[in-house]
Amino acid sequence: MGTTASQLSKESLSEYQELTFLTKQEILLAYKRFTELLDKSEKGDLNVRIPMNKINSLPELKSNPFKDRICRVFSTSEHKDGSLTFEDFLDLLSAFSDSATLEIKSHYAFRIFDFDDDGTLDRSDLEKLVNCLTGETEETKLSPDEMRQLISNILEESDIDKDGTVNLSEFQHVISRSPDFVR
């Protein structure tokens, strides 16, 4: 780890610690993992963007049905191609880390679920979300009837203002009461 650590200056290391929920070791590990994804020629250049499919090949992400969404949400790329710089990568890790606050987590969760990036979870977002969870195969996919009922139930529970969509605050309200989230 000594060699990789040297490429990450002490100053930026401490800044990253300040800005994320990660510990020093975690940042260094993240750096190591990140540089492993880089091509030989790009080594050491932290501004290189790693394309989405490469990020998605990480074992931690590859089975995640939301991997594309995750990359897109955390990417700062102007082309919206979901490619990540090291800092984006750290943002991602920080949001998913243990010590990240509920606010952060729910915020990003909301954005991940917001497939069309319009700031609310509408019916089509929810449908996509459910399809992501269930998979697209015939036997697992919900029938249109089931889907309709599920979505209307979700909206019934969470859509406080009854505008037909779930907005961020409603989402956070729901999710903050979840036992999975409370830990």
Place this chain on the structure above:
Amino acid sequence: MAFLKLAGTAALAKLPLIILSTYGAKNHIFLCPCVLSCSSSDDEDKVDEKVDSNDPEEMFQNIQYQKEIIANIRTRPWPMRRKLKVLKQAREIVLKYEGRLTRTRGYQTAGADLLKKLSRLLYNIVVLFIPWEVRIKKIESHFGSGVASYFIFLRWLFGINIVLTVMTGAFIVLPELLAGAPFGTTRSKTIPKEHLASAQDLDTIWSLGGYLQYSVLFYGYYGRVRKIGSAGYRLPLAYFLVGMAVFAYSFIILLRKMAKNSRLSLASASDESFTFCWRVFCAWDYLIGNPEAAESKGAAIVNNIREAIVEEQEKKKDTSLAVLISLRILANILVLLSLAGSIYIIYFVVDRSQKLEQEKPELTLWEKNEVSVVVSLITMIAPSAFELVAQLEMYHPRTSLRFQLARVLVLYLGNLYSLIIALLDKVNSMSSAVSMLTSHNLEFRITDYPNPTTVYHNISPEYGEFKIAENLIVWLVLTSNNFYLAMLLFMLFLCMLPTIFAIVRYRPSQHCGPFSGQEKIYDIISETVSNDFPVWFSKMMTYITSPVVVLPALLLLFMLIYYLQSIARSLKFTNNQLRMQLQTERTEDKKKVFQMAAGMFSNVEPVTLNPSIARLQVPEAAADKQPDQQESDIRSQETSIYTPSLQRNSIITSHQSPVHRGNTIRTITQSASRADLNGGSVAGSVRRPAVTVLPKHCLENNPNRPSPFLGGPSGACRSKSYHHMTCNPPPHCSDSIHSDPLYRKTIRSVHPVEGARLITSQNYGVRRGHTTRYLIVNEHESRKKLLRSATRIPRHYFMEEPAEILELYPLNVRRYTPCTTYHQPHHYRSYSSQQHLSEEEGDEDQRKGRRKMSLGKAHRPRSLSDLHQPPHFYIGDRVENRITIDKEKRRPCLSPTGPRHTESHVKSKTKPKLETPQTESDSASLASSSDQQNSSADQYIQVINNKERYLKSEARQGKTSKKKFKTSFELKNTESNDLLCSNV
């Protein structure tokens, strides 16, 4: 619509800056990121432009503020680049200005920095030493957090055991080894000759015999000597106290964990109102990396969702209740029978083995191991039997799992108890075993505690192949639900009972052990007290332990428990009531909005252009809003610390949504208020600082709000962000904006709170009907605290204040309205002569229009004509109001006087409040607003139009907004007529 956050559209990005740049550096850095998290960097470069004042206090505040930013920056959902920039800037400012302050302060901050660095270092080191942290993380990354949470729980148990071991080791074993009589000196410390040969055999050691039996691990090893060693360590006393302490520690740690859990779950797990949402939103475990685990997890999710759907469908059709109930009763009877059977079998077997032991000198292998075989057979078979029975009951899987767990625990406990009781019977003849039992019990408690894994193995849910994943979800629910911990606690208690019983009931062994020779184990305490403490102490102890003290103390305890419980009950009741109230009021408000909108649009015909009337919308809308805010405040305080901003926002939208037509009107009000604000910012080029008052006002508007809301340094900016967040402009914000200028103006002569309050309440008081009272309620409610301290408060305002019940309001309002009319009728008249707009309307109405104008529509070009006529309509002693409104009118035409003054006063006052740290949630909600803003983009643009129009004093209004203005004026007009009839 483009996603603003990602797009960073230049045109829109500029917009907030126009406003923001007028508020000084602090707000600037604070809010820009919230409004647009990806805007260009130039907005941040101006960060320090305002901080060049030399006032040390101010500078210090600023530095503190910057530090606040640094401390909280990681809790904002911005991309790293932005965070980095903000952090650097904040640091620069701190560095730059800290030097200018006194030296001590510099040292202080340097010390704080050092401390911070050290603590971070320490944290980094501590993380290294958390046992199995990396391993658990690895497991977590493969199989998800469900599995990991199980291991974390095991680690926690392990931690407890470590502590217990340390306690015993440090206070009992170590002193005994160091100072006790050496091995081989006494009978209990010498291995008998006939056993010496086999003492090292693995077989002997394995069954805790041989050398182990004559070691510190055994109770008998310890002597009865009161004090050992030269220091006089009281080993027997220590033995007793440590035994008690082990129990106490186990209880405390368990209870604390439970308390923490329940605090985290916020008592919300009880109401399962979000089943579907959780099953979808929280379904995926993002830590799962293993494809197989992911697959089974996915399958489990599908099952889960399907199950929920089916359940929902089944809720509608009711199955025959009688059958179900009888089935459940039958199931419980079966379970009880099998429990009783297993307990009896164990008792029987133990009894038999004792008899055999006494009768036969040599036992067969089966006879030797009969008890343990039977016990383990029972623990193996019974849970499966329970599960079969549970299928009869047709409970929800989670409920049935709980039943299953509870039954298994009861089974284990029953076995344990029958074993103990059977042994205790035996003990009557040979008493030394009890103390062995005692000391072993402790370990028995936690290690032999029905292991979660065994419980898992015994529970096979009906989802065949998805077993693992399903069980893990369950595990997660259990760990966070306190159910399992409660079981653990119950278990601990039950395990303590026999120990206590033995201590109290039986005489300790007379031949060995620290308590030999005593009548009862606890005699050691009374003995120590009477021998080693001064006389007065032992006397006191006898008093304290006498029934005279103990009985009242017990009574007191019971009373206390009863009291606390009744409090808890009433709190729960209140919670429920508030929730109900919230629901009903929300629906009522929605109805109201709907009616209002319907009413308005049925009366669109008469067209009289009355610009001032559009103003009416704001307070009305605000009135709708306010009760909700209030509720939401209560609610957010009461139920949720996580989503303080939630209800407010969501409810705001709720009022826009139900009636689509209503939106257009709201839009107007927003632009109006915005324009109003705009006037301020235009003026800001000349007297920018005046605008810094805004935050203060905002604060005062909502003094009873949770701090996150207070945190926003600028009301205007905040409202801005709200506009982003909700698709339609939340009127309550505009309310706060429009009343702000008034407040600012008043500040010179009146106490700020009073002034603002007076004006707002005056205005609202005159307005008609139900909307009015809402507003008043809120004004007073929210300001109450501040008002109390304010000195000069007109009496009739106070009269309204205590009434928090809405129903009381109409009375007050009515009474109050005529009163004002009486007082100053001529003012209105003179005033009305200046009115262009209302021709035939009565005083009342004109006054109303007037006020409205003064409040919000002053920016309209035509309103300039009113400028020279100060409306004089307030009650005698409140001359300041007149000034206020006067000023307010002039402001739009860039009157250069006054405000500069005000600024200097106010600023110093406001500063401390500005520093209120913005909490995470606030920042998050603010920042998140950028996500949602694009849907409100057209309104946004309207606002721009207004603004620009203002800036350049030309009517470059957007077509849409113009149209809307028109319609609303018409509406207003009809409404004011209504008002005439109803009020006069």
